[in-house]
Amino acid sequence: MSTVPTPVAASPLILRLRSADETADLARRIAPRLGRGDILLLEGPIGAGKSHFARALIQFWLAAEGRHEDVPSPSFTLVQVYELRDCEIWHADLYRLQGAAQVFETGLNEAFDTAICLVEWPDRLGADRPDRALTISFAPGAADDERAVAIAAADQRWAALLAGLAGMAVDD
Numbered sequence: 522m523s524t525v526p527t528p529v530a531a532s533p534l535i536l537r538l539r540s541a542d543e544t545a546d547l548a549r550r551i552a553p554r555l556g557r558g559d560i561l562l563l564e565g566p567i568g569a570g571k572s573h574f575a576r577a578l579i580q581f582w583l584a585a586e587g588r589h590e591d592v593p594s595p596s597f598t599l600v601q602v603y604e605l606r607d608c609e610i611w612h613a614d615l616y617r618l619q620g621a622a623q624v625f626e627t628g629l630n631e632a633f634d635t636a637i638c639l640v641e642w643p644d645r646l647g648a649d650r651p652d653r654a655l656t657i658s659f660a661p662g663a664a665d666d667e668r669a670v671a672i673a674a675a676d677q678r679w680a681a682l683l684a685g686l687a688g689m690a691v692d693d
Contacts, residue, residue: 533658533673536689540666544570545577547670547689552581554682555637557608560651562643565659570668572596574657575612575639579603582610582637595641600627602636609636615645624649655679 538544551561561578563571576592582605583590595601595614603610611632618624624645632638633651643650658671672683 533656533671534683534686536670536672536686537662538570538668538670539662539664541570541573544573544666544668544670547686548574548577549581550686551682552578553585554685557636558634560633560638560640560654562646562650562654562656563639563641563659564643564656566661569659569661570670571641571659572614574659575641578639579610579612600629611636611638613638613640615640615642618642618645620645621647621649652676653678655682 536547538547555561555578563575565571572594576594579592580589583592583603586605590603592603592612593601595612596616599614599617601612603612609632611629613624613627613629615624624630629638629640630649640646640654643654643656653676655672655674658673660669660671662668672686674680674683
């Protein structure tokens with residue numbers, strides 16, 4: 522029997538990130554709170570910072586294990602998998618896919634239960650978009666590296682993370 526997630530908040534947490542370094546810092550703040558079965562849905566137009574965020578998050582985990590590797594965008598491979606001691610990180614870029622049927626050919630649906638999953642272009646999941654995911658929406662700001670980021674979740678599992686990030690929120 523599946524349960525309906527308890528909503529965390531009525532509106533998303535809004536952050537203004539003034540540089541690529543602040544985007545990477547956000548990823549490093551979120552990374553240690555993730556574990557097996559956690560899903561981050563990364564939304565936003567091309568060039569909004571989704572891949573930069575994902576790369577910083579993956580590099581955090583690799584560095585924690587004493588590893589330093591290139592973290593390419595999975596734009597052409599669709600999925601890059603990084604093996605960690607305790608689980609895997611799946612970084613998926615679904616931009617080139619036409620719909621949920623093609624997504625499941627990648628094995629991503631099974632990884633949702635066993636790995637940390639970072640999914641760019643999650644709209645391609647359609648009705649199979651996981652309810653328990655944390656959604657991070659990126660929008661370009663006025664300056665080149667500036668980003669507006671909205672973070673939302675329907676599952677109570679993310680409440681502590683959102684509360685911890687609330688100090689970074691925009692006050693306008």
